[in-house]
Amino acid sequence: MITTDVTGKRRTITLDRPERKNALTREGLDELHEAVADATESVLYLHGAGDAFCAGADLDTVGSLDEETAAGFAEQGQDVARALEQYDGTVVAGIDGPARGGGVELALACDLRIATPAATFAESGVTLGLFGAWGGTARLPRIVGEGAALDIALSGRVLDATEARDCGLCSRIVEEPRTVAESLAENDPTAMRRIKERIRDTDPDAEQERREREAFAELIAAFDGQS
Structure with a gap:
């Protein structure tokens, strides 16, 4: 259900269940979590096989849940999304075709969401x-x-790639998202990691500025002056 491939400093993780639009079962979530946990590359590229990114949770799995098991299934998906969000590197979601429900949520946990013109997004659970x-x-x-989030989640409507980009749901639109991951893999991994930490810092401005100075000094210590 999940396949991986490593090229240099980039690891590609493929949601590989095209006959079900890459919908994720419990086993699929476990495999995805393991694939992220095993990765050490500076860039992770997450995409779907076939003509979809991910349809979200497998509806047969959802239909088998009761009140007790539902919380555990939600926690399992949350753990995977958190692993993507906290990965010690840059995570790129390449979205070609539909992303629905949990597929959108996995993409939200990635650092960059790169769409093709064929990408569509919907929080269709409602x-x-x-x-x-x-x-x-x-x-x-x-x-x-908040306003856009309420519109997207309460309506369940489908956003095309352009609307998704305009509201910030995806980062940009390109013909081949993999090329973005390839170009990022050429950047300095320590610099990318520090940038990610600083941008996501929610402490007061003065504390953020102090950490920014320290991170910059650390990078300068390793800087060789070559561009």
């Missing part, structure tokens, strides 16, 4: 009487703002 519970209700408003 149409089934559900909602995204893999961290989406926390990450979506942080990324697109």
Whole structure:
């Protein structure tokens, strides 16, 4: 269900269940979590096989849940999303075709969401009487703002790539998202890691500025003057 491939400093993780639009079962979530935990490369590239990114949680799995097991399934998805978000490197989601529900939530946990013109996004759980519970209700408003998040989540409507880019749900639109991951793998991994830490720092400005100075000094210590 999950396959991996390593090229230099880039690891590609493929959601490989195209016959079900790469929908994730419990086993698929476990495999994805393991693939992220095993990675040491400076760039992770997450994408889907076939004509979809990820349809989210497998509906057969969802249909088998009861009140007790539902919380555990949600926690399992949250753990995977947290592993992507906290990865000690740069994580790129390459979105070609539909991203739905949990697929959007996994993409939200990545550092960059790079779409093709064919990409579409929807938090479609509300149409089934559900909602995204893999961290989406926390990450979506942080990324697109509360107003846009409520519109997306309450309506369940489909956003095309252009609207997703305009509201910040995706970072940019390109023909081949993999090329973005390839170019990032050429950058200095320590610098990228420090940038990610600094941008996500939520402490008061003065404390952030102090850490920024320290991180910059650390990078200068290793700087050889070559561009």
